Amino acid sequence: MTVKAYQEDNIFAKMLLGEIPCHKVYEDDKTLAFMDIMPQAKGHVLIIPKQKAVELSQLEPEYASAVLMTAKKVMQAQRKVFDREGIIQMQLNGAEAGQTVFHYHVHLIPTNIHELGKHAAKQADMAELVQQAKQLAEAIEQA
Numbered sequence: 001m002t003v004k005a006y007q008e009d010n011i012f013a014k015m016l017l018g019e020i021p022c023h024k025v026y027e028d029d030k031t032l033a034f035m036d037i038m039p040q041a042k043g044h045v046l047i048i049p050k051q052k053a054v055e056l057s058q059l060e061p062e063y064a065s066a067v068l069m070t071a072k073k074v075m076q077a078q079r080k081v082f083d084r085e086g087i088i089q090m091q092l093n094g095a096e097a098g099q100t101v102f103h104y105h106v107h108l109i110p111t112n113i114h115e116l117g118k119h120a121a122k123q124a125d126m127a128e129l130v131q132q133a134k135q136l137a138e139a140i141e142q143a
């Protein structure tokens with residue numbers, strides 16, 4: 001099986017270009033973290049590399065490590081803000097696996113595997129996402 005070619009007009013590529021907005025939690029030179037607009041639990045965050053990669057097999061080592069370093073920051077902030085011990089780290093490769101946006105991303109979802117909501121199913125309240133992004137960004141800054 002071959003991997004899908006990277007599409008420059010995918011929604012996360014547009015976010016990186018500033019063409020569409022996101023509820024930003026954290027950004028550095030190699031990564032961006034933001035709230036998932038259809039969360040599978042309260043506080044669901046996505047982390048993307050600033051590299052054009054569809055999936056894990058295409059991710060360069062420096063970006064793989066940068067995504068994980070950002071994930072660690074976000075996860076610690078989620079623990080503090082949402083007071084949850086359980087944080088699910090998820091990453092889908094390929095449409096068959098359920099991937100819907102073809103720019104590599106890691107999901108960090110504060111919940112329990114038995115309570116995990118449906119994937120990309122229901123849009124969150126925007127005011128809540130704004131508030132959660134602010135709380136997480138502040139927690140990362142204070143760490």
Ligand code: AMP
Pocket residue numbers: 011022035036037038039046091092098099100101102119120121
């Ligand atoms: P995946 O199916 O693993 O590719 O996940 C894509 C994720 O992106 C889903 O959880 C969607 O809810 C989320 N998503 C789609 N569009 C946006 C958007 N504009 N802003 C934030 N999250 C999004």
